[in-house]
Amino acid sequence: MPLDEMLVFARVVEHQSFAGAALQLGLTTSAVSRSVGRLEAHFGLRLLQRTTRSLSLTEAGAEIHQACLRLVEDAQAVQALAGQLRQQPRGLLKISAPAVLGDLWLSPLLPGFCARWPEVQVQVDMTDRMVDLVAEGLDLGLRISMPGQIAPGLVARPLKTIRYVLVSTPGYLARHEAIGAPEQLLAHPFISLGYGQFQNEVELRPQRAGHQPAAPATRLLVNTPITIASSLGIIQALQQGQGIGVVADFAAQAALQAGQLAPVLPGWALCGKY
Incomplete structure (x- = not known):
């Protein structure tokens, strides 16, 4: 259906002239005249009686004009709705996040977000499994990942x-011989993250000072009697004196500052894909 031509026709009738419609629409008078001609050809009807001094609607033109006005009103309503949707987000926002990100980062932000955008309903799935965002109909996913691990599309x-970082409790470390070298980790039970490269493997490299070249890495296969796919879960288990764990730095920050956890081998940095 020639919607553009119908809009032009409605404006011609409104202004009772091609020139007036052209001025409002930002077109030339000849372009407006051709548009009305195309509409008449499309319907096979004469819509306007033209003289050198005036325009008047034919009987068919009057009926078509009423239909055009309704379409113009509907188009304007759609345009206004689109503008509102651009300015005011609304609807259901479905988010997936690992539990540690959801608890520490995402949850504290949600009340402020909902206060700012009251027409948005937020649904958060906190899970440490790798979620297929498209297949599960999710809008947003927070991920802890390496470059190149994001699905195509x-x-x-x-x-x-x-x-x-490597951490344990001060009490556990006090009960055992001081750990000063990576090889000493082999004598301790580990709590594994259960995903990424770290299943039962730890790779460490001495931290560089200034512009010193990178030292060779030390790779160890450690004893992992417990596997928990959550940094927060590992921290809770460690606080029961369960050994040593590898956790995300931001997840351990509060416990480290409170003295509930202590760094292990602070002069060494974990490397690899965790």
């Missing part, structure tokens, strides 16, 4: 660089 934005 998804748009990704980096938010923060995360380091993983």
Whole structure:
């Protein structure tokens, strides 16, 4: 259906002239005249009686004009609705996030977000399994991942660089010989993250000072009697004196500051894909 031509026709009738319609629409008078001609050809009807001094609607033109007005009103309503949707988000926003990100980062932000956008309903799935965002109908996913691990077709934005650290409780460390070298880790039970490269493997490298060249890495296969796919879960288990764990730095920050956890081999940095 020639909607553009119908809009032009409605404006011609409104202004009772091609020139007036052309001025409002930002077209030339000849372009407006041709548009009305195309509409008449499309319907096979004469819509306007033209003289050198005036325009008047034919009987068919009057009926078509009423239909055009309704279409113009509907189009304007759609345009207004689109403008409102651009300015005021609304509807259901489905988010997936690992439990540690959801608990520490996402949950504290939600009340402020909903206060700012009251027409948006937020549904959060906190899970440490790898979720297929498309298959499960999710709008947004927070992920702890390495470059190149995002599925094709998804748009990704980096938010923060995360380091993983070796930690234990001060009490556990006090009961055992001081750990000064990576090889001493072999004598201790580990709690594994259960995903990424770290299943039962730890790779460490001495932290560099200034512009010193990178030292060779030390790779160890450690004893992992417990596997928990959550940094927060590992921290809770560690606080029961369960050994040593690898956790995300931001997840351990509060416990480290409170003295509930202590770093292990602070002069060494974990490397690899965790």
